[in-house]
Amino acid sequence: MVQFRECPSELENFYLCRQSNFEPVVIDVILEQKPLDWDPVTFSPKPDLVEHSSSKDKNSFFWNSDQEESGCEAKGEKVIERWFVQHESRKGRDCSSGSRRSSSNNLSALYKKLLLLLRSLYVTFRLLPAYKIFRDLNSSGQIRAFKLLPRVSSSDKSFTQKDEAEMQRFWFTPVDTSCGRLCLSVLYRSSISDTSSQSSTPMSPQFIPDYVGSPLTDPLRRFPSLPVSQPIDRLQFLSHHPQHIQNHMLWFLTQALAVRAATYELTSSSSWGISTS
Amino acid sequence: MNCEVCQLKELEVEHFEIREVLRCILHTIVFHRALGLVRPKDVDLELFEITYVQCGDVELEKKIDEKIDHFISWVEKHPNKKSQICLSFYEVKSKQPSWFTNKTERLYWEQWYVNLNVTQHPKHHSSKSHHTKLIVDPGESATEERSCRRAMVEASLREVLFQIIKFVNEKKDHVPPISEGVIYFPYEITIPSSSDSAFGMDMIKRMLHSGHPTMLS
Numbered sequence: 001m002v003q004f005r006e007c008p009s010e011l012e013n014f015y016l017c018r019q020s021n022f023e024p025v026v027i028d029v030i031l032e033q034k035p036l037d038w039d040p041v042t043f044s045p046k047p048d049l050v051e052h053s054s055s056k057d058k059n060s061f062f063w064n065s066d067q068e069e070s071g072c073e074a075k076g077e078k079v080i081e082r083w084f085v086q087h088e089s090r091k092g093r094d095c096s097s098g099s100r101r102s103s104s105n106n107l108s109a110l111y112k113k114l115l116l117l118l119r120s121l122y123v124t125f126r127l128l129p130a131y132k133i134f135r136d137l138n139s140s141g142q143i144r145a146f147k148l149l150p151r152v153s154s155s156d157k158s159f160t161q162k163d164e165a166e167m168q169r170f171w172f173t174p175v176d177t178s179c180g181r182l183c184l185s186v187l188y189r190s191s192i193s194d195t196s197s198q199s200s201t202p203m204s205p206q207f208i209p210d211y212v213g214s215p216l217t218d219p220l221r222r223f224p225s226l227p228v229s230q231p232i233d234r235l236q237f238l239s240h241h242p243q244h245i246q247n248h249m250l251w252f253l254t255q256a257l258a259v260r261a262a263t264y265e266l267t268s269s270s271s272w273g274i275s276t277s
Numbered sequence: 278m279n280c281e282v283c284q285l286k287e288l289e290v291e292h293f294e295i296r297e298v299l300r301c302i303l304h305t306i307v308f309h310r311a312l313g314l315v316r317p318k319d320v321d322l323e324l325f326e327i328t329y330v331q332c333g334d335v336e337l338e339k340k341i342d343e344k345i346d347h348f349i350s351w352v353e354k355h356p357n358k359k360s361q362i363c364l365s366f367y368e369v370k371s372k373q374p375s376w377f378t379n380k381t382e383r384l385y386w387e388q389w390y391v392n393l394n395v396t397q398h399p400k401h402h403s404s405k406s407h408h409t410k411l412i413v414d415p416g417e418s419a420t421e422e423r424s425c426r427r428a429m430v431e432a433s434l435r436e437v438l439f440q441i442i443k444f445v446n447e448k449k450d451h452v453p454p455i456s457e458g459v460i461y462f463p464y465e466i467t468i469p470s471s472s473d474s475a476f477g478m479d480m481i482k483r484m485l486h487s488g489h490p491t492m493l494s
Contacts, residue, residue, distance in 0.1 A: 112312065113449050119309045120442045122317060126328040127438055135328075170439070173446040 024086035028151040033076035082187040090180040113175045129192045279451045283444045287392040299345045301329045309445045313460030325431040344466040362391040363467040
């Protein structure tokens with residue numbers, strides 16, 4: 001069981017505020033450096049970190065000291081992945097045109113192509129550098145100096161030239177739909193500074209009385225699993241009116257991306273001393 | 278029927294790396310072609326910092342491992358040779374039986390060629406100019422060279438995996454429709470046999486079944 005915090009509500013609010021289904025969805029996976037003045041063990045200022053922060057050369061992990069230059073990232077944050085999901089509308093074509101049989105064939109073909117896209121998305125997630133950080137946070141018993149956060153928006157904030165030079169783009173081939181095409185791409189940092197060498201503190205063996213799932217807290221919320229690991233009711237999926245397919249595709253993909261980003265965030269929270277079940 | 282062919286980038290690997298590299302590549306391809314209900318399983322390579330995905334099917338894992346074992350045996354008998362493993366997907370079509378042909382035929386719709394160049398690990402000869410250095414620290418340069426080489430193989434393997442993802446995304450129309458209840462499309466893995474000519478015969482057989490020459494890019 002995994003408890004979500006801000007991401008699912010963020011995603012829900014995002015969908016409520018969307019003016020149109022054709023607006024792009026931008027999902028950022030952000031590597032956030034923990035506040036300098038926070039010690040998770042003693043909850044007191046850490047003078048050694050404050051001292052290091054004054055010397056930019058000593059520790060390249062301290063990014064974005066020039067906040068004005070980046071313009072889009074808060075201090076201590078670095079976007080390590082940016083996913084773009086958009087359904088581009090095909091103008092001047094009636095989505096519901098065509099016979100019932102051809103519509104059914106088209107839906108079968110569309111389902112197949114979406115499934116292929118999801119498969120390759122699933123594999124790609126694991127090949128990007130953020131996955132390694134996620135695994136480090138997940139497996140280490142240390143309290144790390146950073147965490148992963150998701151951010152969902154509909155605007156593509158530009159990166160600095162320096163950041164863009166460090167990033168690579170991968171385009172997934174668009175999938176044609178009856179009303180247009182579904183486009184997906186990712187911009188990712190091909191190398192991230194070695195976060196495993198950053199200062200970390202072993203987790204103290206303290207008993208946490210209000211851990212997630214304990215009788216003292218609210219019951220865990222269930223979350224929808226990623227479709228590839230659950231049986232898919234294809235008849236139900238295919239029976240939807242074609243005009244609503246793009247809604248579900250967008251929801252489908254953004255859920256998959258947001259769930260992944262949120263899972264990264266939750267895992268990094270574990271390393272901050274918050275217990276999960 | 279249109280048979281799409283993908284020639285994967287050649288990888289230079291050492292003998293002990295074959296199993297991991299082949300498992301990674303073959304399972305990644307099969308995962309993209311198992312369009313039925315699967316329970317994806319993440320597998321971390323031990324030699325490289327790469328995680329790949331399996332379908333979570335024990336039988337499939339066994340079949341792939343068997344083929345890899347046969348390939349490794351072949352490599353041991355044919356050292357320092359470039360080799361190719363072919364993973365093919367086909368449809369079974371029934372046809373009119375005759376004296377010389379079977380009732381069913383295989384129509385290949387996709388072929389993946391995994392190209393490996395299995396090298397022997399070079400022995401470190403202590404050259405006279407480095408003799409003194411080796412006495413002081415004989416392992417350091419070898420370790421550096423090994424880790425540099427390992428990083429290159431890892432980068433190449435990642436490229437191959439992205440090549441697979443790219444191919445799967447670019448070519449979708451030739452993939453047959455998904456059948457209810459079927460998890461995998463029928464597939465076969467062809468490895469070089471004990472004689473090269475037999476391997477060539479397998480290729481010719483496949484060409485006859487697919488109806489047009491195999492495209493080698």
